[in-house]
């Protein structure tokens with residue numbers, strides 16, 4: 001299948017590394033960007049066609065649009081692609097509101113095309129291995145879990161950090177999808193949430209000479225402490241923050257009656273997995289990453305999408321997953337702290 005990439009920014013080269021490894025089933029043929037300088041550099045580097053954004057939607061050679069634009073453009077780009085009969089793989093979040101999500105989902109069904117969305121790290125070796133351990137019931141009946149992503153933001157390293165502090169960014173919409181998608185894959189749907197969130201810094205100072213601006217006005221909450229209640233009854237504590245000074249250590253732990261399982265960071269495709277050893281009272285490593293080059297796996301979701309379309313076995317659960325995660329995030333975002341649980345609708 002032929003792929004057109006829209007959005008030739010920071011992550012696009014990493015996608016090319018992964019996609020180029022799968023040329024027997026897919027081929028990136030064209031790219032487009034609002035900023036034609038970026039698409040020109042990208043097209044020359046990867047020897048693919050450079051098209052305008054309007055041209056790429058109607059190009060008959062393209063089957064799938066890979067949407068690598070910032071979150072605020074995800075809805076518009078995915079919608080135009082679906083309306084033009086293209087399948088879409090979108091970066092996360094799939095869209096910014098439940099209303100947008102409903103429109104995307106309906107348009108996908110009406111046009112008989114598929115919309116898949118990041119994250120795809122759960123298709124990597126570490127999550128597969130962790131799922132196998134969990135299903136082996138070694139830790140016994142699941143009684144709880146804990147997931148967190150805590151840093152002090154992205155302005156120290158990202159070449160264009162502004163969108164991370166605008167609607168659709170923040171730690172919830174930017175990093176939440178990795179942790180929530182993994183949790184839903186392991187524990188099933190979330191039915192209720194409770195949450196506290198805060199914007200602790202109104203401005204972020206950009207500490208990167210490559211970035212043209214020095215200050216970012218923060219629009220969104222950047223510190224979330226939440227509880228997720230799953231349909232199974234299990235309750236998981238979930239924290240995402242861009243406000244905390246602390247070494248980065250993405251966490252996903254599942255607690256069972258007999259032991260606990262520490263997954264690799266869901267932000268990565270591979271990593272370490274540990275089980276709690278009751279004799280030594282320590283974590284014991286049960287899986288180590290074979291490949292430290294994480295970007296080796298970038299684009300796995302696109303590969304999975306191509307394979308399942310070709311084999312005509314696209315899973316309805318997988319199609320609904322990014323929308324369920326969107327639903328959880330929108331409910332956490334709009335949560336009004338009143339001590340009650342907020343209900344997640346099973347459909348939108």
Ligand SMILES: NC(=O)c1ccc[n+]([C@@H]2O[C@H](COP(=O)([O-])OP(=O)(O)OC[C@H]3O[C@@H](n4cnc5c(N)ncnc54)[C@H](O)[C@@H]3O)[C@@H](O)[C@H]2O)c1
Pocket residue numbers: 006007008009010011012032033034035038053068069070071073077091092093159160174
């Ligand atoms: N950078 C990372 O490490 C990383 C990792 C994983 C996922 N992502 C996700 O990938 C997406 C892109 O991130 P990035 O870091 O590459 O951002 P970026 O700002 O570096 O690149 C985005 C590109 O999209 C273009 N663009 C913006 N609006 C557009 C529109 N309407 N039509 C066409 N082009 C448009 C911009 O000109 C820019 O070149 C985001 O959703 C982000 O969350 C980024």
